[in-house]
Amino acid sequence: MNNNNSTLPADAHILVRDPANGPLLTPLTPGEVLSLGRAPGNTIVLHDERASRNHAEIRINGNGQWSIHDLESRNGTTIGDQELTAEHTLIDGDIIQIGAITILFCEGTPPSLAEVSESDTDGTGITGEMSAEIAEWHSTIRYRRNRSRLLDDIRESAKTAPKVGQAAAELCRLAFTLGRATEVPSAANRALESAMLGSNASKGMVLLPRPEAIHEERITVTDLFGVAAVPSDLNLDDIPTNLVEAALATNEAILAGPETVGNQPQAITIVAPIRANGKPAGAIYLSSEPSGDEKSPDDLEFVIAVCDAIGQVYTNLEARETLSTRLATAASENKVLKERLVEKTRMVGDSPALAAITTQIERVASTKATVLVRGESGAGKELVAQAIHDGSDRRSGPFVCLNCAALSETLLESELFGHEKGAFTGATDKKAGKFELADNGTLFLDEIGEMSPTIQAKFLRVLEGHAFERVGGSTRLKVDVRVVAATNRHLEDAVANGGFRRDLYFRLRVVEIAVPPLRRRQEDIQPLADHFVNIFSRETGRRIDGFSPAAISAMQEYHWPGNIRELRNCIERAVVLSSSSIVDVTDLALSTLAAPGDTGRMDSIPKEFVPETLATIEKRHILATLECTGGNKTKAAKLLGIERSTLDRKFARWGKTE
Incomplete structure (x- = not known):
């Protein structure tokens, strides 16, 4: 289209700031019309749903000046804060607003786009030479297709501000209500109420997945059911499921006119997806009579905002429900396991010796005293420790066991006190020790007599209430742990021989419980x-x-x-x-090899019997076994039923190297 004017206007250009596509610098050519709109045939295509297909034109008017003319667009055009109602003559610095798109009219030779980018310090498309007020106003405009701008910081024109303000206020009220929601149905009803109020709908429904479809990769209409509906008798058969399916498939909200609804009664329909973790998990359906207020993209955006709010609440409540179910299941399983454990670990018997032990346990359990349990291997020392724990006020805390004879000195230190990452070769991660794991509970240390003197010193400090560090660490840790120790050794001999610390012996032997052999x-x-x-x-x-x-x-x-x-x-x-x-x-199948020279059955004590300490008998027996194997310690350890490392430690205590 040409405009034959003898007077040519000054050079001019426009700078278009489209949030979806960035800045666009376009010179204005005298004699040509620059068209603006969503239709592909326009000179500048506007990517904004609030722009009409053919929205406005910029051309030279009868006075030889550049002017803009609104083509009876649906949502209008503003210049500054004034709505354009007639042709407007443009002057240098005019800002044209169409939806979220800002168009700046400038006279003079246009700069290069690089110069614009350099001067566009805030990324808005408005240069530093423009007024601060214009730049601030423009920089608050945001629009996204899949997220409602009502959730962002907005400053709108005088025309739209009241409506947006009402919407924002309603969203605020909705957010406070949903924040206190404890179940999905009540949250859905409140969200539907807000959506209908904000969009002036007469009917509506919130659709969410059936329980069996919650974890489906893709939700379809058949997976949904109505959680909330207005009127209450509205059901899935009464709504256009093709629009719901389209919203779920595209993950986009839809505003449809009467012609789109098919066989349903004519109505203006809004369907928006409810998203959980970014994926459609349901939808809100709203319907209005065609005779009512005409719906705009602002109505659609408000419903999107409501959907995003209910989607987040739905995600949180589902996660809470899952967690609650798992916790209940875990609690039930824990109860069953504890009952089974009590059944397996309870002390059983009718002997006077067991009755005396039970009395001791009842007396000591309620105290904080350290307990030393003594008895042969397999006599039930751990059962005594478990009974002490179960009868104490620490019963709800952990009961942690560690066999001190099963580990080398380095590993025992790591197991007791923990270690930091890189503390030694193989320490690829930080590890909490048994003391940390037993905090507010009971730590049972079996075979305490096998603990090396180095570990004994560190163990004694913790036992006396001092803080400790993990191996390779510097952070001091303090725990509240009750220690129950056990041994089948004659600790008094070990103390006399210097193999066990005297102070640790007395610290452990606050209360001693002796468990007789079976x-x-x-x-x-x-x-x-x-x-x-x-x-x-x-x-x-x-x-x-x-x-x-x-x-x-x-x-x-x-x-x-x-x-x-x-x-x-x-x-x-x-x-x-x-x-x-x-x-x-x-x-x-009772064993006949219970001990060397023993048939496994009880015999009378010989008259020539001379009492000896267990340590002396043990040493003599081990040396005899070693002599039988020709000095082979590995074979001797296997015959004795102990680890080779345990045998080596015994020889070290005796001062023997071979």
């Missing part, structure tokens, strides 16, 4: 056997009704060198291998 508690043998039969029968699913008289007699006569541990293993083997519901003596 051979001295014959009254406990059958109750224990019955107890183990019940446990292993349930675990294996086998029906075992009890023991034959011969089996009971054999168990009563047997010496049980392995104590309760050996009895437990014996009963487990019998339950697994027994060919009938009654365990017979042949099923027990």
